[in-house]
Amino acid sequence: MSVIGLWLVTVTATLSLFVWQLIFLLSIPKSIVVCLIAESLFFVAWFFYWTVIYPRYLTPFRHLPTPASRSILTGNQNGLFTENSWDVARRVSQTVPNSGLIRYYVALSNERILVTNTRALSDVLTNHSHDFGKSNLAKFALKRLTGNGLGFLEGNEHKVHRKNLMPAFTRKHVKELTPIFWDKAMEMVKGMEAEVRCGKDTSTQGTGIVEIHDWATRATLDIIGTAGFGYDFGTLHNPSNEIGQQYKKMFLEPSTAFNWLELLGNYIDFRFLMTLPVKKNRDLTAGSNFMREIAKKVIRERRHELFQRMTSQAGNMKNTKKDIITTALASDCFTDDQLVDHVMAFLVAGHESTATAFEWAMYELGHRPEMQKRVRDEVRTYLPSPSAGGVKNITFESVPYLQAICNEVLRLYPFLPFATRVAEKDTWVADQFVPKGTIVAYAAHISNRDSELWSGPALDAFDPERWMEPGKESSGGANSNYAMLTFSAGPKSCIGEAWTRAELPCLVGAMVGSFEIELVEGKQADGTVYPTVDFKMGKVLKSRDGVFVRLRRLEDWIATLSVSAIAAIKSAWTRGSPFAAATALYPTNEEGKYVIQAEGIRMEFTNYGGAVTNLWLNNSRGEEVDIVLGLDHARDYEDYPKNPYLNGAIGRYAGFMRGGRFDMDGESYQVATNAHNGSSTFNGGDRGWGRSILDIGSHTENSITFVLFDRSWNGFPGTAASCLTHTVTPYEWRVAFGVTPTKKPGPINMSQQAFFNLDGFKKKNLTGSVPVSDKTVRDHKLHLPLSGLRFETDALGLSTGDILGNPRGSEYDFWSASRRIGDVLEKPGAYDTIFQLGRSQPWNKEDVPAAILSSPESGISMKLYSDQEALHVHTWSQKEFPLKLKKGQGQGMVPQHGGISFEMQDWPDGLNHPEWRRESKTIWGMDGLYTAFSSYRFSVDKTEP
Numbered sequence: 001m002s003v004i005g006l007w008l009v010t011v012t013a014t015l016s017l018f019v020w021q022l023i024f025l026l027s028i029p030k031s032i033v034v035c036l037i038a039e040s041l042f043f044v045a046w047f048f049y050w051t052v053i054y055p056r057y058l059t060p061f062r063h064l065p066t067p068a069s070r071s072i073l074t075g076n077q078n079g080l081f082t083e084n085s086w087d088v089a090r091r092v093s094q095t096v097p098n099s100g101l102i103r104y105y106v107a108l109s110n111e112r113i114l115v116t117n118t119r120a121l122s123d124v125l126t127n128h129s130h131d132f133g134k135s136n137l138a139k140f141a142l143k144r145l146t147g148n149g150l151g152f153l154e155g156n157e158h159k160v161h162r163k164n165l166m167p168a169f170t171r172k173h174v175k176e177l178t179p180i181f182w183d184k185a186m187e188m189v190k191g192m193e194a195e196v197r198c199g200k201d202t203s204t205q206g207t208g209i210v211e212i213h214d215w216a217t218r219a220t221l222d223i224i225g226t227a228g229f230g231y232d233f234g235t236l237h238n239p240s241n242e243i244g245q246q247y248k249k250m251f252l253e254p255s256t257a258f259n260w261l262e263l264l265g266n267y268i269d270f271r272f273l274m275t276l277p278v279k280k281n282r283d284l285t286a287g288s289n290f291m292r293e294i295a296k297k298v299i300r301e302r303r304h305e306l307f308q309r310m311t312s313q314a315g316n317m318k319n320t321k322k323d324i325i326t327t328a329l330a331s332d333c334f335t336d337d338q339l340v341d342h343v344m345a346f347l348v349a350g351h352e353s354t355a356t357a358f359e360w361a362m363y364e365l366g367h368r369p370e371m372q373k374r375v376r377d378e379v380r381t382y383l384p385s386p387s388a389g390g391v392k393n394i395t396f397e398s399v400p401y402l403q404a405i406c407n408e409v410l411r412l413y414p415f416l417p418f419a420t421r422v423a424e425k426d427t428w429v430a431d432q433f434v435p436k437g438t439i440v441a442y443a444a445h446i447s448n449r450d451s452e453l454w455s456g457p458a459l460d461a462f463d464p465e466r467w468m469e470p471g472k473e474s475s476g477g478a479n480s481n482y483a484m485l486t487f488s489a490g491p492k493s494c495i496g497e498a499w500t501r502a503e504l505p506c507l508v509g510a511m512v513g514s515f516e517i518e519l520v521e522g523k524q525a526d527g528t529v530y531p532t533v534d535f536k537m538g539k540v541l542k543s544r545d546g547v548f549v550r551l552r553r554l555e556d557w558i559a560t561l562s563v564s565a566i567a568a569i570k571s572a573w574t575r576g577s578p579f580a581a582a583t584a585l586y587p588t589n590e591e592g593k594y595v596i597q598a599e600g601i602r603m604e605f606t607n608y609g610g611a612v613t614n615l616w617l618n619n620s621r622g623e624e625v626d627i628v629l630g631l632d633h634a635r636d637y638e639d640y641p642k643n644p645y646l647n648g649a650i651g652r653y654a655g656f657m658r659g660g661r662f663d664m665d666g667e668s669y670q671v672a673t674n675a676h677n678g679s680s681t682f683n684g685g686d687r688g689w690g691r692s693i694l695d696i697g698s699h700t701e702n703s704i705t706f707v708l709f710d711r712s713w714n715g716f717p718g719t720a721a722s723c724l725t726h727t728v729t730p731y732e733w734r735v736a737f738g739v740t741p742t743k744k745p746g747p748i749n750m751s752q753q754a755f756f757n758l759d760g761f762k763k764k765n766l767t768g769s770v771p772v773s774d775k776t777v778r779d780h781k782l783h784l785p786l787s788g789l790r791f792e793t794d795a796l797g798l799s800t801g802d803i804l805g806n807p808r809g810s811e812y813d814f815w816s817a818s819r820r821i822g823d824v825l826e827k828p829g830a831y832d833t834i835f836q837l838g839r840s841q842p843w844n845k846e847d848v849p850a851a852i853l854s855s856p857e858s859g860i861s862m863k864l865y866s867d868q869e870a871l872h873v874h875t876w877s878q879k880e881f882p883l884k885l886k887k888g889q890g891q892g893m894v895p896q897h898g899g900i901s902f903e904m905q906d907w908p909d910g911l912n913h914p915e916w917r918r919e920s921k922t923i924w925g926m927d928g929l930y931t932a933f934s935s936y937r938f939s940v941d942k943t944e945p
Contacts, residue, residue: 006216007046011039018708023271040539051109057449060435061113064103065096075105084537086445089114093749100430107359112420113434115442117451120430121482124421124440126490128428132421132440145250147290148338149345150495162495164331165342168324174498178394178734180227181503182384185510187236188219192515204723209520209530212547214239216507217359220351221247223503228346246290250348288344295343299336304328346496352417354500356542358507360413361405363533363547364462365512366519370514371464375401379513381703381727382736384929395867396505398736398933406504406820407476414486417445417541444485453483470731470863470939490800515551538606543841589607592634598702599730601938606634609648609690610706610724612754613637615733615888620941625760626888627860629876629899638693640731645690647754649706650683651739652716654751655834655872656798657681662747664717664923671715676796685714689750694724703727718744724752731939737932745925750932751907755876755899758855758862776897777875779820783852787835789869799908801915803836818852821875825897830877834908837869849903859941864902866934869921872903904934
């Protein structure tokens with residue numbers, strides 16, 4: 001017990017004796033008066049010591065910079081409980097020159113050491129992270145909910161527990177859970193829609209006003225229950241159920257009394273107050289016990305399922321669930337009590353933070369209609385609609401602006417904007433000795449907006465564009481691992497970061513795709529007054545009185561198309577696709593091509609094979625260049641027999657299929673062959689996508705969608721309802737496939753061909769009796785960061801089944817560094833290799849481009865991103881496929897190696913290599929939706945070459 005705690009006990013005893021003497025003996029002995037005077041003097045002396053003497057003369061931190069003045073009662077705060085701690089810390093950090101450490105004071109002159117630079121942060125969060133812990137009061141308060149969860153473990157115990165829980169929180173595993181996130185987000189949308197229909201808002205027909213946070217907490221609670229523990233809490237459907245009510249008891253808002261207890265808790269141990277049988281304590285204990293019983297029940301069920309799988313499959317754990325509980329049980333590292341603690345910790349921390357971030361996203365988008373429209377267009381183009389049902393895959397690579405908005409929300413609105421840690425032993429921070437008991441503070445609210453750690457202007461402003469700049473898509477311009485502390489950093493950082501980063505886009509995307517959102521504040525037309533959005537006083541960055549928005553339900557973004565699609569599938573057997581008539585309504589240019597364009601990029605297409613015919617960019621000299629091979633007129637593509645796949649879509653099955661056969665569900669299938677003298681099928685056969693006239697599903701200024709219903713063409717089973725969408729955004733071309741089989745499952749492996757020459761054949765010379773341009777891609781530089789392995793092929797180009805390494809310096813080494821293409825073009829034919837992506841490097845293919853192509857002459861660079869796992873790279877073979885340059889590219893023929901193509905696809909001929917176990921990647925059932933996405937992002941070096 002502290003000195004002041006002993007003093008409080010003594011004073012209480014003396015006053016009790018004083019009252020007893022006064023009431024019963026009607027006298028007050030001088031000894032009691034002397035004791036009271038002495039105790040009062042002691043308190044005055046103690047108070048004077050800690051507020052004047054110690055801070056000024058005795059603190060070991062007296063040499064550290066500190067604010068010029070302070071109040072004995074309020075420290076460097078502007079008042080008691082009138083200013084949030086993160087605002088105090090940021091004001092101090094901005095007004096006190098420092099080298100990473102600042103001494104400042106809160107109420108009652110309680111000393112804090114504020115950490116402000118990366119060196120000091122690395123010591124607190126990484127190098128000496130296990131030297132710091134939570135305060136005794138915080139530990140006791142939180143442990144009532146979570147027990148000894150991961151956040152309270154130290155040293156080796158923390159490392160072991162985190163290591164064995166981590167498989168459930170990897171990005172790869174969380175990505176597998178995103179369909180659950182999306183389904184729950186859509187369930188939230190449907191609930192809001194029902195509330196809108198029943199609402200009292202009459203200001204605009206078809207609208208309604210909802211409060212965001214309540215819906216968000218219910219959605220994220222159900223998500224963590226379903227995806228994390230395999231138990232649906234059902235609060236979205238029934239917010240009044242017992243789980244919802246008991247859970248609310250665990251999260252009572254802290255009162256002013258709690259703030260005083262926390263403040264005085266620096267001097268007096270008030271933990272005993274939290275054990276008193278008052279209503280708040282009883283409710284919290286009841287709610288916690290109820291949720292712990294549910295956790296125990298789920299753990300028992302998962303343990304039984306795990307035992308059954310191990311015994312029935314002879315230990316085969318291949319298809320075992322990877323929810324948090326099952327993963328932990330499989331490690332055989334935890335007792336049931338320990339696992340219950342971890343479940344409670346994840347339950348407490350795992351939903352409120354995402355719900356709050358979603359609330360702030362709605363606040364920002366609610367008063368930014370232009371930003372809202374942009375992300376809505378993206379969502380409605382690439383993400384499944386509410387009517388899709390049974391979604392099996394969500395790909396966020398196709399919606400970069402949605403990701404940028406979510407990243408910016410997490411940067412600007414960290415759930416825990418300020419944190420304190422207590423030194424649990426003597427330690428060092430930035431060469432400063434820190435004795436045991438020192439309270440050290442750091443603030444995401446400071447680091448996330450620090451101009452020393454971030455590039456770009458207006459760090460206090462909400463600006464998703466900082467995440468859209470080339471090369472900054474993942475960092476937003478941050479230059480340090482400690483620049484964004486929303487999830488903290490180091491070995492004790494938030495284990496659920498990947499979870500939040502996947503969950504938040506689902507919630508925001510579903511909401512923006514389904515509604516027009518308008519922030520509601522102040523007095524409305526019906527006289528109702530809604531609160532102005534502001535921050536709540538407390539520990540977390542929540543709104544004070546909630547965020548209210550007016551919602552207007554939008555038409556389902558697939559609903560109008562789905563009706564036509566159903567009709568098309570029904571009628572395709574007799575009279576073809578009903579999109580054929582609509583196709584004629586979309587205008588083409590004089591060359592019969594469809595044009596889409598955005599800032600810095602213009603493209604043209606033909607509906608024969610969905611081929612890209614032209615792609616114009618400006619080079620470093622400001623000249624407009626067409627950087628893809630092609631033909632002048634759309635009609636020429638159907639008449640070009642040498643290469644029917646010129647820059648077109650490839651499917652149903654890209655590449656070679658050995659023997660034109662495959663096995664599926666115990667049955668053998670033979671499809672039409674068109675290669676190797678009838679011994680193989682190439683790119684889906686003669687009636688594949690590349691040799692089909694496609695219908696137009698939609699055509700806007702910056703997007704075009706091709707539609708095809710192939711009816712067992714070339715012998716492939718069933719009908720595949722397919723669409724291909726090309727979209728351009730500033731300096732970017734995106735390709736997205738969507739295919740779903742009908743009547744029967746079947747193999748699907750789509751790809752898009754495009755032969756690039758980033759110089760556009762400018763400044764060329766013509767040589768030979770038949771004029772041929774000398775402008776090849778030999779001087780282009782190519783880097784394939786994920787290409788450490790390749791698929792071995794035989795003399796015919798068929799996959800042998802072997803996967804080989806690419807030695808450094810070999811003709812296949814484009815992974816170790818950027819390399820001049822001409823350095824590997826020694827063989828007489830075209831370069832032709834299929835690389836396996838991401839298997840020999842530690843990078844994630846979602847973060848690293850599959851290919852980086854650049855031309856020193858034009859200054860144009862291209863980065864290719866994709867969700868596919870194989871990359872077919874080949875250069876143009878002029879000898880096999882003689883091709884004239886287009887009019888805009890000049891006269892003459894395309895030379896050998898005049899272009900290079902990158903075809904993103906699945907593993908080549910994976911159907912006939914069962915040892916690869918690619919069936920789930922290539923065989924798609926009628927309830928599945930195959931998707932494939934690629935993004936070509938261009939930039940131009942303005943420097944004169």
